[in-house]
Amino acid sequence: MAEEIHGELIECGFRFKTITVRVRYEHFDTFTRARSLSFSTNDLDILRNNGKRLVDQFLRKKKKVRLVGLRVSALSRVYSNARRGQLPQTVPSPAAPL
Secondary structure, eight states: OHHHHHHHHHHHTEEEEEEEEEEEETTOOEEEEEEEEEEEEOOHHHHHHHHHHHHHHHHTSSSOEEEEEEEEESOEESOTTOOTTOOOOOOOOOOOOO
16 A cells, blocks of 8 residues: 555655554444654655554454555655656655654
8 A cells, every 4th residue: 555655656756744544444433543744755664664553553453444544645746847757765764753
């Protein structure tokens, strides 16, 4: 899931600041958690690690899960005149503790 989102970010030339996960259980109880970073990035490891941290609290419960969603928001352009698929990655920064 994170890899697909990351690929689209790179292709379209965007960075994100907010990562959101949504979990829906078998009886349609739906919960959302988000984490906003202090910087914008398009780093796959940051996306993946923060997404795992956010969703982990929901998967510890003894409920059956119907849906897990991941999204990014607070988007900004990397370069206004960058060519598709040739955007530099940001320098990875350690994810701050929750």
